[in-house]
Amino acid sequence: MVKKRTWASIYLFCVFVVLYLPIFYLMFYSFNKAGTMTHFTGFTLDWYKEVFSDKRLIVIVIDTVIVALLSSVISTALGVVGALAVYSTKRRSAKNALLSLNNILMVSPDVIIGASFLILFTLIGIKLGFVSVLLAHIAFSVPIVVLMVLPKLQEMSPTFIDAARDLGARRRDVLLKVVLPFITPGIFAGFFMALTYSLDDFAVTFFVTGNGFSTLSVEIYSRARQGISMSVNALSTLIFLITLAIVLVYYFFSNGIGKAKSYSGGRRV
Amino acid sequence: MAEKMMIQFDHVTKKFDGETILRDISFDIERGKFYTLLGPSGCGKTTILRLIAGFLEPTEGTLTFDGQLVNKIPPNKRQVNTVFQDYALFPHLNVFENVAFGLRINKLASKEIAPRVKEALHFVNLDGYQNREISDLSGGQKQRVAIARAIVNRPQVLLLDEPLSALDLKLRTAMQFELRQLQRRLGITFIFVTHDQEEALAMSDEIFVLNQGKIEQSGSPRSIYDEPINRFVADFIGESNIIPGKMPQDRVVSFAGKTFNCVDQGFNKNESVEVVIRPEDLELKQRGEGLLQVRVESQLFRGVHYEIIGKDEAGNSWMIHSTKSAKINDEIGLYFEPEAIHIMRHGESEEDFDRRLESYEGADHD
Structure with missing residues (x-):
């Protein structure tokens, strides 16, 4: 038994090494004086200075964050409404059809979604740039939010709604005071999922972005093509750390709050 | 009102x-x-x-x-x-x-x-x-x-x-x-x-x-x-013995090949009916005593009482709840009061049933 567990731990360790080694490799050389990824000649923060002094890059980072926050807030709102609509659809066939349409958007390749948005935007004459990127990000985030919120709704006993109505609640009260509080963890999960999807999206953004507007992933891609500079490594390290922070915040929301609350009531007799 | x-x-x-x-x-x-x-x-x-x-x-x-x-x-x-x-x-x-x-x-x-x-x-x-x-x-x-x-x-x-x-x-x-x-x-x-x-x-x-x-x-x-109105109610509420019978006249019922006194009335002559006797209303007696003779087929200890299943000569199955035990395959006698017998008419509506019961229950109290 003990032996089995050691082997399992070793296996798990190896998997994580394989997954994380390239990232740590990249992070390690972001401190390299030599400016290459072959010989480590000495520690420096020059590449980070370069990143922070690069005005264009700072603007892109801000743009990326704005697009991510805006698109995830809007898509969370739309996704919650969508999930409620799917949940309250009575007919089984209609419900399944809606869900399938939602899931197709989830599984179809980003390249196809990006290309089709490009066609759509040029057809209806939306200028490629901030608006087109935002719209595209909202569009691919909504299905994610729906998928995160819907299980929470299905987990909810239908008698909650009956009970609220029975106690005098109008439809609005039922939604605001019973349904929404119950699905809040799902809403947060959906929001953070949408945020990460938007932050690291490359393919869709690459298609729909235009002159003068770029996001980080697109920018890194174009810089990497011109030859690797260690400032790309420094930038990637920063993004990795920020992503890690977001994951931790998400973890805090999904676990921390629920637990802290349930223990505040004291122990059971 | x-x-x-x-x-x-x-x-x-x-x-x-x-x-x-x-x-x-x-x-x-x-x-x-x-x-x-x-x-x-x-x-x-x-x-x-x-x-x-x-x-x-x-x-x-x-x-x-x-x-x-x-x-x-x-x-x-x-x-x-x-x-x-x-x-x-x-x-x-x-x-x-x-x-x-x-x-x-x-x-x-x-x-x-x-x-x-x-x-x-x-x-x-x-x-x-x-x-x-x-x-x-x-x-x-x-x-x-x-x-x-x-x-x-x-x-x-x-x-x-x-x-x-x-x-x-x-x-x-x-x-x-x-x-x-x-x-x-x-x-x-x-x-x-x-x-x-x-x-x-x-x-x-x-x-x-x-x-x-x-x-x-x-x-x-x-x-x-x-006084359950029909077989469903008698069966659903409590345990009961439900036996087919006939009413030769008011207050007399025949079932299991014998005739007994009862307290029910308001039936047609020789109307076929269903007879209900609750298992706890059946009293165990020695062989040859009591109103009915049954052969014990099985017995279960239920804690509060024994649940005895027996068969009479006419082939009807009887469930008896008794604090006394019996031996399997023994012949025993069963006794019950006329009040323990409840008669159910086939397909009687609740209104008719209530009316019939009131008609003679009122008379009894005089």
Whole structure:
């Protein structure tokens, strides 16, 4: 038994090494004086200075964050409404059809979604740039939010709604005071999922972005093509750390709050 | 009279997707009584409850509260509250907020809410539980919170949808007693739905026995137990021996090849009937004594009594509940009083049945 567990731990360790080694490799050389990824000649923060002094890059980072926050807030709102609509659809066939349409958007390749948005935007004459990127990000985030919120709704006993109505609640009260509080963890999960999807999206953004507007992933891609500079490594390290922070915040929301609350009531007799 | 009648079902029919759940049901609920809707699953008892609560609308017929038509009044506008089978307590709110939910919705001032909630929790013996989280409560405590959440709104009628079915036997018995006490103290109408006949007998002022969307019989627990109208009711409520027989004349019944005195009357001459004798009304006697001779086929020890199954000479099976034991394959005698015999007419309606019983029960008292 003990032996089995050691082997399992070793296996798990190896998997994580394989997954994380390239990232740590990249992070390690972001401190390299030599400016290459072959010989480590000495520690420096020059590449980070370069990143922070690069005005264009700072603007892109801000743009990326704005697009991510805006698109995830809007898509969370739309996704919650969508999930409620799917949940309250009575007919089984209609419900399944809606869900399938939602899931197709989830599984179809980003390249196809990006290309089709490009066609759509040029057809209806939306200028490629901030608006087109935002719209595209909202569009691919909504299905994610729906998928995160819907299980929470299905987990909810239908008698909650009956009970609220029975106690005098109008439809609005039922939604605001019973349904929404119950699905809040799902809403947060959906929001953070949408945020990460938007932050690291490359393919869709690459298609729909235009002159003068770029996001980080697109920018890194174009810089990497011109030859690797260690400032790309420094930038990637920063993004990795920020992503890690977001994951931790998400973890805090999904676990921390629920637990802290349930223990505040004291122990059971 | 109009004061006392509060809920009235008048020829109510309910259909779901063409399937009839309730057929032409009419009955009255009076103020301040404990009613039980009793029946097997799928008999329509919960549908009746949901019609009263307002979650459903009758397909046909009318439903009135205090003489006012309420067919289309939504649940949030009815002075009725429900205790749900799964309690339906809101997990994101603590005990206090769960109980206060209805009061807050109705925009009561918060200084009025606190004493009301306290009072309701006191009623269900949960003093000091205000700040508990729902997830920290046991099943019995959740049950009490659900009741407190309903009664805090001071409803005219409290509906209880099989609220005890998730509790263990001991707790269930204790809660039966408490619910009955609570109903007396509050003085409001309770309508309780269950499939457990013991629960129904123990708690109710009046029982409606339902089967396949119809009320088979209504009455006090005593009258339903002692005078079931038909085979279904006799079988569903308690154990019974149901034997085919004939009525040669009033107060005389013949079954199992013999003739016995009984107290029932109002039958046609030689009308074929069904005879009901409860197993606990059969007394064990020595062989050759008593009114019937049976051969013991099996015996089970049930704790309170032995359950003995025997067969008489005519081939009828008899279940006997006795504190005395018998030996398998022994011949024993059975004795019963004429009052222990209850006669059921085939296909008699509840009105006819009541009329017939009244006609001679009144005479007996003179």
